[in-house]
Amino acid sequence: MSEGAKREKDERPAKEVRQGGQERRQFRAIKGTRDILPPDTALWNWFEATAREVIEAYNFAEIRTPIFEETELFARAVGVExxxxxxxxxxxxxxESDELVERRYMVANWPWNFDQYDFFRQQIAPRFVETLKIAVDKGQIVRDAANLRIYEEIKTAMADLMDTGVQYGKNAFDRFQSAARALLIGESITLRPEATASVCRAYIEHGMQTRPGDQKLYYVGPMFRRERPQKGRYRQFYQIGAEVLGTSDAPAIDAELIEMLTVLIGRCKIEKWTLLINSIGCPDTPERKGCRPKYVELLRAELRKPEIFSKLGPDSQRRVETNPLRVMDSKLPEEQPVIEKLPKISEHLCAECREHYEKLKSELALRKVPFTESPRLVRGLDYYMRTTFEITSPVLGAQNALCGGGRYDGLVEMLGGPKGIKGIGFALGEDRFVDAIVEAKKIDATRAVDVFVAWMGEKAYPEAVRLARVLRDAGRAVELPAREMKFGKAFERADKIGARYVLILGDDEIASKRLTIKTLASGEQKQMGESELLDYVRH
RNA sequence: GUGAGCGUAGCUCAGCUGGUAGAGCAUCGGUCUGUGGCACCGAGGGUCGUGGGUUCAAAUCCCAUCGCUCACCCCA
Structure with missing residues (x-):
């Protein structure tokens, strides 16, 4: 046992002693989050570097947006889902108003009490309302419709409190209290669950439509969703994505984006994958009815037919009303024959959407990207239209999508941006990509330590420090032990951490002014001058 | 939200029908003050996820609870 460890043990307090009265406890990462440790981090970094290389080769430029945004931004992007x-x-x-928060807290936790009712209605409640009015004037409460309704409710409940004696006051008291609890003070902000909304917001905010050509932007980073974790699904997960925003909706854009993803998959040497494509038509616009809503009605009518409806499981039966498109990607084996016979959206596209889809397919063929048409590939949100795609891998488990994307021509306008800005994008799950790369076993990203400096003796130490610096300045990864080690121990350690070379510095080397360097893999050992060193320890 | 499986050392696991907690690997030290992988010797590390119950006695049986994993739901 090392001296340090021994000392630590001796000084550790007995189990009964709780430092500072605190319970002794194990902290652990929050559910759905995880630590990514070395050597895994090397693979993650390799993947990110490779993805950047590929994406930048297609002339995308990185955008970095905040990790949190106004809740309203995401709520609107997702719709009323x-x-x-x-x-x-x-x-x-x-x-933003500590005082209001404190008074709300008092109101919200005030117990219903006959004796104190008058004190509540004459002192506590009015102070809260007074502070609230000031906060509203200053814009310190959320000004959405729901919140304004709550504000009105507080005012009428307050009036009722004033009119009502203790006998009948319970109702007004309850309404006042629950409205106060429901009020959203300050801003509601949300950890980003995806980046597309943020990218569009930034595009609009910075007037990027005035930059020349289509904006091709990519991002890298963590996203947050509060779902139950399972394989390939975490609450903090990592995405790389790209968006093309501009006035063009040429199918070549869609095809190029997809081609780029297949190139990245190729670089990762992932062999088992399938590209699924589909067109989900277009939504309604003020000018004309879209082909998707028409199809959804047709599908729903079909699904409601008793002979079909009765063959569906309870989940799918519910979806007939809530989200009929989702019946299409049900996984239940017994539903499959029924689903096969349902009308396909590709057969009900309007002329423009059909043409776009046909062109997409020929563009993919031109780029020699193999694809499978999947009428079952759908998206839940209204602003998605036409092209949707997904790349799946059988090695991933139930959450088998490596990446996916689609066209969202209406989104920028929906978020308050200029009219006529079209968009398409994809996002890939880094967690899943890394899984697939590990599974394919073709990439080894671990970088070995280049040189381990084995030094012994007071005279050797300054030389060791100096030479380590020389090697590090030249870009070599060097491990310089902080404490003197016997050569035997030093070699053992060098071997264990995977060093390629050991630079030996002892009394002999100092005396002869020659360096001894050993290649661990071959056992070969050479003497040389310092000038030859850098050349010898190439990595 | 629903369901199933699993919780014993850092990791992988053993521990039968209750009788004082084990192995392999890993870590650290030694054999070894000029040379690693091998070998041998040794050490540290567990209130058997947590709480309660049954019992003279619980890792083991019962109940509860927490955690992890996978799947369903959902999937921007």
Whole structure:
């Protein structure tokens, strides 16, 4: 046992002693989050570097957006999809008025009590309302429709409190209290669950439509979704994505984006993958009815037919009303024959969408990108249109999508941006890519230590420090032991950490002014001058 | 939100029908003050996920709880 460890043990307090009265406890990473440790981090870095290389080769430029945004941005981008917005985003309030927060806290926790009712209605409640009014004037509360309704409710409940004696006051008290609790003070902000909305927001905010040509932007970083974790699904996960924003919706853009992804997969030497493509038509616009809503109605009518409806499981039966498109990608084996016979959207596209889809396919063929048409590949959100695609890998488990994307021509305008800006993008899951790379076993990203400096003796140490610096300045990875080690120990350590060379510095080397360097793999050992050193330890 | 499986050393696991906690690997030290992989010797590291119950006695049986994993739901 090392001296350090021994000392640490002796000084460790007995189990009963709790330092500072705190419970002794194990901290662990929050559910759905994880540490990525060496040597895995080397592979992650390799992948990110490779992805940047490929994406930049297609002339995309990096954009970095904040990790949190106004909740409203994501809520609007996702639509009114209540589950996603309410349950699966990490949202929290950021207060600007401490005083209001304190008074709200008092109101919200005030117990219903006959004896104190008058004190509540004459002192506590009015102070809260007074502070609230000031905050509203200063714009310190969230000004969305729901919140303004709550504000009105507080005011009427306050009036009722004033009118009502203790006998009948319970109702007004309850309404006042629950409205106060529901009020959103300050800003509601959300950890980004995806980056497309942020990229569009930035595009709009900085007037990027005035830059020449289509904007081709990519991003790298963590996203947050509060879903139940499973294989390939984490609450903090990492995405790399790219968006093309501009006035063109040429199918060549879609095809190039997809081609780029297949190139990246090729670089990662992932062999088992399938590209699925589909067109999901277009949504309604003020000018004309889109072909998707028409198809959705047709599909729903079909699904409602008793002979079909009765063959669906409970989940799919529910989806007939909530989200009929989702019936298409049900996984239940017994539903498959029914789904096969349902009308396909590709057969119900309008002329423009059909032409776009046909061109996409010929563009992919031109680029020699193999694809599979999948009428079952759908998207839940309204602003998605036409091209959708996904690349799946069988090695990933139930969450088998490596990456996916699609066209969203209406989104920029929906977020308050200029009219006529089209968009398409993809996002890939780094966690899953890394899994697939590991599974394919073709990439080894670990970088060995180049040189281990084995030094012994007081005279050798300054030389060791100096030479380590020389090697490091030249870009070699060098391990210089902080404490003197016997040569035997030094070699053992060098071997264990995977060093390629050992630079031996002892009394002999100092005396002869020659360096001894040993190649660990071959056991070969050579003497040389310092001038030859750098050349010899190439990595 | 629902369901299933699993929790014993840093890791992989053993520990039968209750009787004082083990192996391999890893780590650290020694054999070894001029040479690593091998070998041998030794050491550290567990309130058997946590709490309760049954019992003279619980890692083992019962209950609860927490955690992990996978799948369903959802999937921007």
């Amino acid at each position: 209540t589950d996603v917005v309410n349950k699966e985003m990490y949202s929290f309030e950021v207060y």
